[in-house]
Amino acid sequence: ALAFADDLVMLSDSWEGMTANIKILESFCTLSGLKVQAKKCHGFQVTPTHDSFTINNCEAWKIGDDTLNMIIPGESEKYLGVKVDPWIGFAKPALSEKLDTWLERINRAPLKPSPKLAMLNTFTVSRVIYLADHTDCKIAHLSTLDDKIRRAVKEWLHLPANTCNGFLYARSRDGGLGVTRLASLIPSIQARRLHRIAHSKDETIRCIALANDIESEYRKLWLAAGGTLDTMPAITDPVIMDHQLPQHVLEQLTEWEKPAPRAIYPIPCNWRTAKFSQWKDLPCQGSGVSHFENDPTSNDWLTHHKGFSQRQFLTALKLRANVYPTREYLGRGKSNSIVGCRHCSASYESLSHILGQCPAVQGARIRRHNKLCDILTREARKLQWKIYKEPNLRTANNELRKPDLIFVKEGKALVVDVTVRFEYKEKTFSDAAAEKVRHYQPLTEEIKKLTNASEVSYFGLPLGARGKWPTINERVLSSLGLSESAQKRTARLLSRRAILYSTDILSTFESIGKGLSNPADAKPEGTPTRQRGIL
Structure with missing residues (x-):
């Protein structure tokens, strides 16, 4: 018998055997006070002949005085969400x-784009997975379903049609949207299930499975899920057992105290990682994407975008995927297209140009920089640091230099200079931090005179224009004395705000010439934005 909650399936190899099962069920119900609703019960009998089968060539069973409904070929009855047909088995x-x-219902729902994506991932895809897994859905059909889901997601999130699939399928901790790829997941689930069946503790189940040549089916599913023959184990190979505790701890426990070991069945392919690798290897859309791999801090905004308007969130997605419609992006693969910046003389209007160099939005970039400095200032103020903002200091060669922030406390001075860089090369942020340290180190004596500190430390604090939080910045937060939880919270905040303020820069860039630009953006190069002083 197979039971789930108040649903029960009984099996037998003969009509008489099923009659005996029903009598056992009736006795159980009498003893327990339960009752079977025979009108909602269904059954069928499949009898083999010399070259075929007959269906229901028997008398209908009864529970008490009520006759069960006998399912005939062509009809089906739903059990746990799956329709069962006596002739074909699980009806597709x-x-x-x-x-x-389901997609149309989500599309019509009065929801913003991000809740639609959440509804898809949480409810719709899980229903599709259950049905596809239990009804032998073919890979070609799964790929068709994936196409429908991709088109819907791109439409909801206003992503261009050529947005690479890796951005959709990569894990959110890798900078992707975490959409499920059915054509990879379903065969992986089924392959692992066959492996578990082959190692069942029930000897009868093991023998039936191995007698039905599940090895070939296992191989087919393994390859369909993205695995290779080189990595595929034999289905009868011993599985790895995880005892969940270190060996030296297990040795000190009695047999009753030891946790039950957990079998670890091999996975054909980590398809999300594979899709991320395909994404980051792309020459254009994959530029700088490797910075976000396995980085929950820099990718936190993808799932917790508090403070983002939907417009800003959608723009941030285009930023992360490298598909924001700059002239450089729109001109990819096209001859004689205009790719120069529309607001300055730069030869390429790219994201890195707009967010880092274009003079037309210098004011917006300064505001982004200042707001990020303010976040760090607020955290330092909570810990009673004395703060100098952009003091005018001169080197021994009389060169004027203005570090963003100097934190002073108990005879120690921390010189911190914030910079926002576009995520590109592998050493972008380490080089930027080292550059800032070299730039301000000649000011040591001047800083000691200004702050009366006996010890001066220098830090560059680089942030990514697309939200990257480099781990080297943890030294700054640690030196300020932030607790571990405060460091994580501040890191996530700075990451989110960096990409949020980058979307504001893009909005300002687009508004120039439309009568919507902010006059503050017209500040000339070098215009001071802060007053020198102490906070």
């Missing part, structure tokens, strides 16, 4: 039509 659901209906 009209998954494509169901998915179309």
Whole structure:
């Protein structure tokens, strides 16, 4: 028998055997006070002949005085969401039509884009996975369903059609949207299930499975899920057992105290990682994407975008995916296209140019810089640091230099200079931090005179224009004395605000010439934005 909650399936190899099972069920119900609703019960009998089968060539079973409904070929009855047909087994659901209906309902819902994506990932995809997994859905059909989901997601999030699939399928901790790829997940689930069946503790189940040549089916599913023959184990190979505790701890426990070991079944392919690798290897859309790999801090805004308007969130997604419609992006692969900046003489209007060099939005970049400095200032003020903002200091060669922030406390001075760089090369941020340290180190004596500190430390604090939080910045937060939880919170905040303020720069860039630009953006190069002093 198979039972789930108040649903029960009974099996037997003969009509008489099923009659005996029903009598056992009736006795159980009498003893427990339960009752079977025979009108909601269904059954069928499949009898083999010399070259085929017959269906229900028998008398209908009874529970008490009520006769069970006998399912005939062509009809089906739903059990745990899956329709069972006596002739074909699990009836294949009209998954494509169901998915179309569900996507259309989400599309019509009065929701903003990000809640629609959350609803898709949380509810719709899980229903599709269950049905596709239990009804032998073919890979070609799964790929068709994936196409429908991708088109819907790109439409909701206003992403261009050529946005690479890796951005959609990569884990959120890798900078992706975490959409499920059915054509990879379903065969992986089924392959691992066969492996578990082959190692079942029930000897009967093991023998039946191995007698039905599940090795070939396992191989087919393993390859369909992205695995290779080189990495595929034999289905009868011993599995790795995880005892969940170190060996030296296990040795000190009795048999009753030891946790039950957990079997670890091999996975054909980590398809999300594979899709991320394909994304980061792309020459244009993959530029700088490796910076976000396995970085929950820099990718926190993808799932917790508090403070973002939907417009800003959608712009940030285009930023992260390298598909924001700059002239450089729109001109990719096109001859004789205009790719120069529309607001200055730069030969390429790219994201890195707008967010880092274009003079037309210098004021917006300064505001981004100052707001990020303010976040760091607030955290330092909570810990009673004395703060100098952009003091005018001169080197021994009489060169004027203005570090962003100097924090002073108990005879120690921390010189911190914030910079925002576009995520590109591998050493972009380490080089930027070292550059800032070299630039301000000649000011040591001047800083000691200004702050009366006996010890001066220098830090560059580089942030990514697309939200990267480099781990080298943890030295700054640690030196300020922030607790571990405060460091994580501040790091996430700075990451989110960096990309949020970058979307504001892009908005300002687009508004120039439309009568919407902010006069502050017209400040000439070098215009001071802060007053020298102490906070």
